[in-house]
Amino acid sequence: EVQLVQSGAEVKEPGESLRISCKGSGYTFANYWINWVRQMPGKGLEWMGNIDPSDSYTNYSPSFQGHVTISVDKSNSTAFLQWSSLKASDTAMYYCARNLDDYSSSSFGPWGQGTLVTVSS
């Protein structure tokens, strides 16, 4: 079964750093792009960016460029989303999602279960 499993919920203070993870299984991890999607409380889906695990090539949404970093550890079939300095406005659910097809332009499937990040002083 193709599956993405994300790391657990996090509670952080403003200014702290954070890295959350997304581990793939049941398929050849290097062959499928991984995407990150933000969902703020009560709001819609926002694409943040994606990464090609075969060579770590990334694309970022202009809305998130410079504020987050997407990376991958191909040897452990794991993708990461990282912040160097969190803000209260980063409070949200974060989903990873694999491309359905093994090329860069594709719909998403499957999705991880989500990681809730709460930033509060």
Next chain:
Amino acid sequence: AFHLTQSPSSLSASVGDRVSITCRASQGINSDLAWYQQKPGKAPNLLIYDASRLQSGVPSRFSGSGSGTDFTLTVSSLQPEDIATYYCQHFNSYSVTFGQGTKLEIK
């Protein structure tokens, strides 16, 4: 900037009704469009890809149509378990855009 506009933003219908949600792209996108269902507290789930192809395991009462700028998701006979928010999505080699969502409720 490219954007997707869904209508309506919310919809209330009865069990057994035929329901349609539309998604309009600000420029032509061929058939590079997908539809997702998100139930409360859950991750989104792919329903339709390439505008009209039904994802494996999705009930056949869901269907998608359209190409270019105008797309439609149809539920042929609404079931209680279809209560969810539905999103359209466009993708290309360097960017992904979601519609703002349509919340579907049962009367």
